[in-house]
Amino acid sequence: MANVFPIKIQNYIDGKWVPSSNMKTYQRENPANPEEIVIIAPNSTVEDTNHAVEAAQRAFADWSSTPAPKRADLLYRFTEQLYAERESIAQIITKEQGKTLNEALGEINKTISEVRYTAGEATRMNGQTLPSERAGIEVKTKRVPKGVIAAISPWNFPIVTPLRKIAPALATGNTVVFKPASITVGTAAKFVEIFEKVGLPKGVLNLVIGSGREVGTPLIGHPLVKGVTFTGSTGVGRSIYQVAAEKLIPVQLEMGGKNAGIIYDYNDIKGAVNQICGAAFAATGQRCTSISRIVVQRSAVNDVVSYLKDKCQSYIIGDGMNPETTLGPVVSKDHLETIENYVQIGVNEGATLVHGGKRVESQTKGYFYEPTVFTDVSPDMRIAKEEIFGPVLTITPVDSFDEAIQIANDVEYGLAASCFTNNMEYAEQFVNEVQTGMLHINNGTISESHVPFGGLKNSAVGPYSIGVTAKDFFTDLKVVYSASK
Incomplete structure (x- = not known):
């Protein structure tokens, strides 16, 4: 189905599409034709950011206790609906980001492949059983979700990069507050809409649109946020690392390359x-x-x-x-x-x-x-x-x-x-x-x-995304010692 531009979008907080609290908006032009406005989006505030984090925190208990196969099923349904709407979404990607329609469709196909793999990872959250030094003691490890994850994505790959963060966060039982790059928020709203269609419970995924100052910085610094996954420039990544270090929370940073x-x-x-x-x-x-x-x-x-x-x-x-x-x-x-x-x-x-x-x-x-x-x-x-x-x-x-x-x-x-x-x-x-x-x-x-993606030196910090390494960031490890009596 063809899109009608400009597309007016809103934040998605606690299962509802809402304007920014200040009712302000901004416009995004088509880079191939700057006189054509393609997106009208909310210019959100710290208040909106706080509401999104609080919604994610409220949703965490139920979502983290949802059986992993059910979380996987929801991600599989997401990929099926994404495939059904791929032509429409590719148009939005091309209109707001500029890449060719073939490249946009290729990005969507890759997204589907990655999310399908990640859905399977929900049922591979295995720990270990280890021999004890003492008789009558059983030792095992288990992985548990962290809590609220802040996901901050760039404009160059507006669907595969965010889903590389959101899908493993959801698969492992976390809830998410997602801040997309301001240039490509139309794509972000569209795939969040698909999550809503396939039945993701309210508050599990929240979308807040706005500037780094009003949304990004307070999101990273919020006391309820337990991890930050970011893709973008090394300069911005370094500043995120500094804020996260003050809170002693982990980061997953994928940054620049030469x-x-x-x-x-x-x-x-x-x-x-x-x-x-x-x-x-x-x-x-x-x-x-x-x-x-x-x-x-x-x-x-x-x-x-x-x-x-x-x-x-x-x-x-x-x-x-x-x-x-x-x-x-x-x-x-x-x-x-x-x-x-x-x-x-x-x-x-x-x-x-x-x-x-x-x-x-x-x-x-x-x-x-x-x-x-x-x-x-x-x-x-x-x-x-x-x-x-x-x-x-x-x-x-x-x-x-x-x-x-x-x-x-x-x-x-x-x-x-x-x-x-x-x-x-x-x-x-x-x-x-x-x-x-x-x-x-x-x-x-x-x-x-299905292969880990990441770098060394000033290109990356934290566990690689995709593949078997993603859960190293999105989960914490617990060690359990059990006596037989």
Whole structure:
């Protein structure tokens, strides 16, 4: 069913759709056509945040005592309804975030896969039985939910990233207060609506829309919140960590990345470039796992540049609602200007711009930017060290594999990296020495729906999300000693 824009949405607190307590709203434009308003949303307050946390606390006792298979059944029903409404939700994602409709549908499909896996985890909350040092004593461990979880998500993946937090929280018996990025609240409201449709009890999941100051900060600092799961920039993650540390509550932070793709001693340069472009320019480069640096054997640089130019020229830039579009707009005017500033920094630093480097003009004045490639990039340049979060790739030549490893590690981040090589000794060295949480050999930086997702260094803090590690964050461990009499 087609959506009618603009969509007016509200907060969802204690099982009811309600406006902000101050009755204020804000508007979100379509990044492909900024004159089109697509969402009208509440600009909520500290009072709204407190009400949501209190509702989640009231709901915790009943939800945590709900049998795990029943919690799993609700998540399975959610995925079935999400699948049924996927076309409508994909339209909202494309209209408010900008990614192509195919990418939006792909994100929804991945969300369904992850939530299905997580639903199964509800029934795998197993502990251990351990031998005691004493006769007549039984020792066992069990996992228990924490309580109210604050889930704070970014704008680049407005459905898979929030559900990566909400689904395991619910599966393990926690309740949630969810603050989405202000740019993509239409998607958030839509999938919360689906939870309501499939019968999630009131107060178990609460949605509060608003600024970091009025919603995010008081949510993290609220005394009833027992854990914070956040995806976003390293700067914001650091401030969340500081607030949480004052309360002595755990955090799960997935933050920035400056991911390298190494090409060394590899006989399919074109294939490597195709894989890297997919990793670099999907979602217009606005992915924490995007490859943004190519570190390449010097003798292969010319071939890499040639194939990159051909690939970049093949992208069709435009409105993501157009089925022919393969590269949508960036998310906002401010972000477009940030990318432009970084490209100018690269030019000023002495890097060679070999493709792109400018806005794409359109009748709608959308936030379109060309896929951009720099060569002659030294590892100390800002464009080689700082996260640009846009369709910008740098190329740094090296004369040894050891040098490639050193450069791959010479950033503050440690999220993901790829290595394209036919030399298995190099592949093993890459796995052992590159300081990232996720390593890919002869493929791009695609993650899978049942596999732990996370990073090292300034890219992450706390247990990895998805997979078997998610419950390490969303549950506490109890140890029980039982005497036979």
